[in-house]
Amino acid sequence: MDALAIRPDGIYVDATFGRGGHSELILRKLGASGRLVALDRDPDAIRSAATVIGDDPRFSIVHTSFDALEDVAVKLGIKGEIDGVLLDLGVSSPQLQDAQRGFSFMHNGPLDMRMNPDDELTAAAWLAEASQQQIKQVLSEYGEERFSGRIATAIVAQRQQMPLMTTSQLVELIERAVPRKDPGKHPATRTFQAIRIRINQELQQLSAVLEQALSILGKGGRLSVISFHSLEDRIVKRFLRDHSRVDTLPKGVPVMASQLQQPILRLVGKAVTPSREEIRENPRARSSRLRVAEKSI
Numbered sequence: 001m002d003a004l005a006i007r008p009d010g011i012y013v014d015a016t017f018g019r020g021g022h023s024e025l026i027l028r029k030l031g032a033s034g035r036l037v038a039l040d041r042d043p044d045a046i047r048s049a050a051t052v053i054g055d056d057p058r059f060s061i062v063h064t065s066f067d068a069l070e071d072v073a074v075k076l077g078i079k080g081e082i083d084g085v086l087l088d089l090g091v092s093s094p095q096l097q098d099a100q101r102g103f104s105f106m107h108n109g110p111l112d113m114r115m116n117p118d119d120e121l122t123a124a125a126w127l128a129e130a131s132q133q134q135i136k137q138v139l140s141e142y143g144e145e146r147f148s149g150r151i152a153t154a155i156v157a158q159r160q161q162m163p164l165m166t167t168s169q170l171v172e173l174i175e176r177a178v179p180r181k182d183p184g185k186h187p188a189t190r191t192f193q194a195i196r197i198r199i200n201q202e203l204q205q206l207s208a209v210l211e212q213a214l215s216i217l218g219k220g221g222r223l224s225v226i227s228f229h230s231l232e233d234r235i236v237k238r239f240l241r242d243h244s245r246v247d248t249l250p251k252g253v254p255v256m257a258s259q260l261q262q263p264i265l266r267l268v269g270k271a272v273t274p275s276r277e278e279i280r281e282n283p284r285a286r287s288s289r290l291r292v293a294e295k296s297i
């Protein structure tokens with residue numbers, strides 16, 4: 001909330017509504033003329049808004065992926081007038097807890113992992129179709145899984161006998177394929193993260209929404225992004241860095257500092273990580289990282 005520096009009469013976008021924890025807090029800070037637009041690609045999140053927020057004339061919610069952020073802003077006539085965009089990335093706790101969604105290696109359920117069940121490709125379909133090389137690459141790039149080769153080989157061998165349909169089948173396969181287990185980390189953690197990122201095109205979505213956030217914010221508007229793993233954070237960090245510095249010119253070029261283009265963003269503080277106390281209260285926050293920037297022109 002501090003990062004967004006909420007003005008009571010401002011227009012804000014919560015692009016990852018989830019169960020509305022952030023939206024509720026934003027609405028509390030907004031006055032009668034403020035406005036909050038929320039997005040989520042998960043229909044369960046959209047349905048929850050009726051209970052969590054209820055009937056509030058300052059609030060509206062759109063069922064869409066956030067790579068349509070700019071279109072939404074244009075349709076609502078608020079492009080260039082937005083005072084803050086919040087992104088709280090990844091999966092929500094209800095998505096993880098619902099075995100039927102297939103996100104968790106802790107609960108047995110169908111290998112689904114779609115944040116939006118209207119999307120075509122499930123994890124089971126992808127694991128049945130992708131080549132061994134593609135599976136290895138996804139596990140290695142999106143999961144930073146050092147045993148990606150062994151797991152991909154095991155997946156392809158297994159599917160020749162019987163298709164992989166459930167999270168438990170995949171967990172058991174990984175447990176057999178991985179020769180050494182990292183202490184304190186379930187051996188399926190990285191593979192599940194990687195497949196989820198692939199199925200939901202999470203990194204492509206993130207790059208698209210960052211660009212669009214820049215074009216819909218007004219001058220002085222804040223962009224606040226909470227990421228949960230190093231792949232996301234790297235994209236956010238580079239994006240904010242690249243848009244907050246003036247291009248350097250080779251020495252001797254006859255250009256004055258004032259003639260250089262002003263950067264579009266100003267970084268607000270350094271990355272914020274949770275305190276020990278916060279992690280104790282909410283262990284799921286442990287890998288989170290908040291980065292904030294303000295649109296300066």
Ligand SMILES: C[S@@+](CC[C@H](N)C(=O)[O-])C[C@H]1O[C@@H](n2cnc3c(N)ncnc32)[C@H](O)[C@@H]1O
Pocket residue numbers: 015016017018019020021022023039040041042045064065066067088089090091092093115205
């Ligand atoms: C970590 S949760 C957000 C929790 C929320 N801040 C709250 O207070 O309840 C992330 C949410 O973003 C949604 N989401 C993730 N990627 C998305 C995308 N590309 N487009 C739209 N929604 C997305 C997920 O469906 C999930 O509901």
